[in-house]
Amino acid sequence: MRIEIPATRLTWSFPVFAIAAMALWGCDSLFNKETEKTPLARVGEEILYREDIAPLVDPGLNPSDSASLVNNLITNWATEQLLMQKARMNLPAAQIEEFEALISEYRADLYTRAYKEALVAQEADTVVNPVELQEFYENEKENFRLQEKIVQLRFLELPPQFINREEVTERLRRFDSEDQRFLDSVGVQFRKLNFNDSIWVPASRVIEEIPPLTFENEGEYLKKSQFFELEDDAGVYLAEVRDVMEVDAIAPLSYIEPTIRQVLLNRRKLGYLRRLENELIDEAIQQKELQIYEANE
Numbered sequence: 001m002r003i004e005i006p007a008t009r010l011t012w013s014f015p016v017f018a019i020a021a022m023a024l025w026g027c028d029s030l031f032n033k034e035t036e037k038t039p040l041a042r043v044g045e046e047i048l049y050r051e052d053i054a055p056l057v058d059p060g061l062n063p064s065d066s067a068s069l070v071n072n073l074i075t076n077w078a079t080e081q082l083l084m085q086k087a088r089m090n091l092p093a094a095q096i097e098e099f100e101a102l103i104s105e106y107r108a109d110l111y112t113r114a115y116k117e118a119l120v121a122q123e124a125d126t127v128v129n130p131v132e133l134q135e136f137y138e139n140e141k142e143n144f145r146l147q148e149k150i151v152q153l154r155f156l157e158l159p160p161q162f163i164n165r166e167e168v169t170e171r172l173r174r175f176d177s178e179d180q181r182f183l184d185s186v187g188v189q190f191r192k193l194n195f196n197d198s199i200w201v202p203a204s205r206v207i208e209e210i211p212p213l214t215f216e217n218e219g220e221y222l223k224k225s226q227f228f229e230l231e232d233d234a235g236v237y238l239a240e241v242r243d244v245m246e247v248d249a250i251a252p253l254s255y256i257e258p259t260i261r262q263v264l265l266n267r268r269k270l271g272y273l274r275r276l277e278n279e280l281i282d283e284a285i286q287q288k289e290l291q292i293y294e295a296n297e
Helices: 016-025 050-056 063-090 093-123 130-143 165-174 177-189 203-209 253-286
Strands: 039-043 046-049 150-158 192-194 227-231 236-245
Touching: 039 050, 039 063, 046 050, 046 063, 050 063, 093 253, 130 253, 150 165, 150 177, 150 203, 165 177, 165 227, 165 236
Parallel strands: none
Antiparallel strands: 039 046, 150 192, 150 236, 227 236
């Protein structure tokens, strides 16, 4: 998309070089060849082209604002280039050499990291079968001790003046198939609900969802096979605790499965990258693109 700022709309309140730059900006004759670039400013051998800053200029800006923006971009670029020149002239040679090494290292890291990620994405196998998960869990379970209490429970929050509170309480506690259908049918009236009591969740998450429950009193309520009812100004909270696991217990596989899956995928990724690097070296040596000299040669 070409960004045009008619030179006739510029005022002489801008520096002369900005006006000249904006005139170049709107000159169609400069775009007869796609390979040509339009220079806006020069500092020594460094040149700023219109194409360099085009992505930074909104074509919807009015001519005056566009001219002001271009002027600022040119000034900032020129200031940076001049400071770079002065720095190269005045900083100690050792410091400049150190900076150049860091720049070179950073550039190489960007390229190689992007290339590796592209290769991994292309070749990555993200399927981890249950046997792998179970085997890793059995071998490493001592490393998966809980740092926090976890619970399985079903709960819901009712508005303070909910009419069928007793029936909902009874059905949540019993929770047979008919009760589940009933609770699902009226669930739109609940402020919060969770009927999947097979999932382990951290106690801290439960405390977030049930404000009257705190770290100080959770031991009284978060007990295996316990039903509790709490209330505050915001609503009524009903919960049936199915099971509890305390701190330092070995975490169940279902709870840490996402973590194990990620560990296995990361190991697979690292293994692939090591093979890739070895193959790269071997191929380069075979094709005589790489030669490693002995220290005594």
